[in-house]
Amino acid sequence: MRVALMVPCYVDMFYPEAGVATLELLEKLGVEVDYPFDQTCCGQPMANSGAVKQARATEELFVRNFAAYEHVVAPSGSCVHHIRNKFTAAADTAERRHVSAHVWDLPEFLCDVLKVEAFPWAEFPHEVTLHVSCSAIRGLFEQSMSERPNDPWFSKPRSLLEKVKGVEIVDFDRPDECCGFGGTFAVTEEAVSAAMGNDKLERMGASGARYVVSADLSCLMHLQGCAHRNREEFQFLHLAEVLNGKVQ
């Protein structure tokens, strides 16, 4: 199987190791991965601000870069949510629809397409908290949500993390409350955003775990920023890094 890897702009610049881990992990699982060289961003920062016109060229560039592939995989729930559900700035062509219908957040791709059963190479003997982003929960339905208490419980990212030897996932209060990143919200409402981040860290910290794992680095970038400012000792990792087995 040949897929295209999308590396979101902030992963490219700030967390390249997560991009590398995603690439290596997919290759270990027997997938042939292409990295379209001209990729930049999915257009979400503009579209999310309401600037539809200004998102158009970037979205159309994305379509040109990725339309030829059977699947597109990205280690970022919020980008995938945008491309799948909000990709309306780009012209409505067959290519655009193909890209929207075939883009996957990494946990979805592993669970639903590859149906991975084990990560025999991975071991992570630590207590961790798992943060599943709002985009992943309420946009991509990767996990049941606390708002619908009668739905059967499931979680794609958690089911993957549980397959790693030694990992102990610890729960914390208000697990699916938004962490406060919210894209440009993080700056237009920086005070509320930081308050939400600090509250999230406080609840995670109370669980005793010092590793925070997520498939959405945009949330982690924000939480890391809050934690470092307060000199708190958290370690932040992308799910792909743990599954790839290179972090100890």
Place this chain on the structure above:
Amino acid sequence: MKPIDQARNALAFLEDDTHEHAFDQLIWGLRERRDAAAREVPEWEQLRTLASEIKEHTLSNLARYLELFEARAKRNGVQVHWARDAHEHNQIVYDILSSHNVEWLVKSKSMLTEECDTRAFLGQRGIEVAETDLGERIQQLDDEPPSHIVGPAFQKTPQDVADLFHRVYGSDPNRPDPVYLAQVMREQTRPLILDAQAGMTGANFAVAETGAVVTVTNEGNADLSANVPKLLICSVGIEKVIPGVEQLAVFIRLLTRSATGERITQYTSHFAAPRMGGEMHIVLVDNGRSQRLADERFWPSLKCIRCGACMNTCPVYRRSGGLSYGSTYMGPIGIITMPSVDIHRHSELPYASTINGSCSNVCPVQINIHEQIYEWREVMGAKGEFSATKKAAMKVADKLLSNPRAYRVAAEAGGSALGVLPRFAIYNRLNAWGRRREIPSPAEETFHQWYARNRTGAAQPPETPAETTEAKAVDDERA
């Protein structure tokens, strides 16, 4: 008028640590109780779907149900009035009151009269209105608008209320005990109710089949306001009509469970006819509703039954306080309602959200609230309701992110790797990201460079294209 700066108002609320924390805990507690109540009802999600469908059906046949409601109410001996907007509503209410020489009336909670600013209108004309809902009365005494649609004074701690009552009534400031404070209020308000010449209520529902106005309360104050004086006026938004009592049952099961987690309130009252020897008026108010109904994107907000669940779950609302929105309706429902009243004034409200989607999933009538927030942003973009810095930032982002070479230069030119993310990050206030957070450090090597080095041979350094120069020019201009 300048747009309401919700972010700045929120900052003031946040800096007051005690209130922010107490408010978040109190309101989150409501959300938790709501979850527990929903868990008890296995058919909860079906109920939500049903409620949504009933509302959609009624709104799609609004004229028919309103006319039926009017006919039934008239048959019951009620006088029905129609008001196009807030001013007409207030004028009708004033005319009724002044024809009865009313100088003094009691009122139970009604968001519609807040929307119409009825108390001030009547006050200017010499008619005094006393609120009878505990929370609303507290806000009235403190000269503040409601901070929550269900609990208008949720933002105040018991100590705040003890201090306020001490100031106004001379009660003991050292007893921040809710039971004591409720008693003080009861002693102060009961005489007002007994002496009132007229009563006003809002409506949770208007039942077309019976012509009755239904209120759902815990304090019984709506019943007192409605039944003690001989003259009763009910203000009803036209979207409040529902077909019949059978449909009402669906909403009653959902409303209080969603609002506070209670299975039912103390009082669910049907006001169908004037009391013996009295008069009852119903004022049906449009005030922008029929215009919103005609709007393809935003009409679903009219399904709202004002339970407040979207506010309770909203992490932004809980940390900014209800007054920060500077508008009648606050939190998620406020964000999607207020711009249709005054777009410019409320142009920043759609940004007071992370669009996390929690609100839509607690909403008992399944309003797609977070999607509407997103769409309101698009409206703001299309109507040019952007600040100059936001406009400039969007232009730069457009140019940079749609041009792979320009983007590479920005992403990889050493320290200016910071250039792309913070370009969004700092667009409205200088270094807003970094005020309370560390800025992520750029990696020594981007993924792109790593890939070029490890998988495809030598990296190809991009040339500097014209766009980057332009992007830089906009930056310099802003600096």
